[in-house]
Amino acid sequence: MKDLTATLIQTELIWEDIPANLAMFDRKIDGISEKTDIIILPEMFTTGFTMNVGKLAEPMTGSAVSWLVAKAKQKRAHVLGSVIIEEDKKYFNRLIWATPDGEIKTYDKKHLFRMAGEHKVFSAGNSHLTVEVNGWKLRTFICYDLRFPIWCRNIANEYDAAIYVADWPAKRALHWKTLLQARAIENQCYVIGVNRVGKDGNGYAHSGDSSIIGPVGNIMFQQPDIPCIHMAKLNFDILKKYRETFAAWQDADAVCFDRGEK
DSSP: OOOOOEEEOOOOTTTTTTHHHHHHHHHHTTOOSSOSSSSOOTTTTTSSSSOOOHHHHHHSHHHHHHHHHHHHHHHHHHEEEEEEEEEEEEEEEEEEETTTOOOOEEESSSSSOOOHHHHHOOOOOOOOEEEEEETEEEEEEEGGGGOOOTTTOOOGOOOOOEEOOOOOOOHHHHHHHHHHHHHHHHHSSSEEEEEEEEETTOOOOOEEEEEEEEEOOEEEEEEEEEEEEEEEEEOHHHHHHHHHHHHHGGGGOOOOSOOOOO
C-alpha cells in the first residue's frame, strides 16, 4: 500500500473573524508546493473556540464549507477542519472533510467540553466518520474526544490512523501529549493531532504541540509554541508488520455500548 502524505497546519487564529481566517489559511495552503494527500486544520479554524454561535454559525452552504471544497479541488488533496454549523435550528462543532472530487463528509463532535459550556450551546454527534484515502482508513475526532478511549477504540483494526483536530489550551498540554501517545499505543495505529498556537479572545494560551505518533507510541513529530506547516509520510508496511508481530488487537475486549453507527 502507498505511503500516506499528511500535512499539518499549526497556527494562531484570528478571534471570531471568519473572512480573515479563511484568507490566512488560503495563503498558507497556497504556499504548499509539494503533493500531499491530506491537509489538516485545527478545531474551529475559522473563529477560534467560541460559544458565540448566534453571530458566527454558518449553514452547510456557507463560506467555510464552500472554501474547503474549493481548496480541496485546487490542491487535489483532502482538506479538513472543524467549524461552527447551524442545521435544523441546532448548532454543531462539525468537522468538514472535503475530498478532491468535491464530496463533503462530516463528523459532529461527540464529547462537548462542559468546562467551557460547550454542552449548553452545541448538540453532540453520535456517529463516527472513517474515510479511505489511498487504501488507508482514517477516523476523525475533535479535541475533548481525545479523553474518552472507548469512543476512540479501534475494534479489529477498523482504522489505520486517528486524526484529532483541537483547540487545546497550553495549561493542559501534558494531557494532550500523553493522551495522543496513549491512543496510538492502545489502538495500534498512527495518531495525528493538530492544535493551534497563540492566545484566544478569552485570554487562553495554546502551545500547539501538534504531533504525529507512530503505532508503537513513538513521537515522529511534535512542535510546541510556534506556527508551522509540517508534511510527513506515514508508512503502512510498518503498521502492518507491527500488527502482525504484536497482535494485541486480537485480544481486545468488546465495547458494550451503543456506538451510534449505522
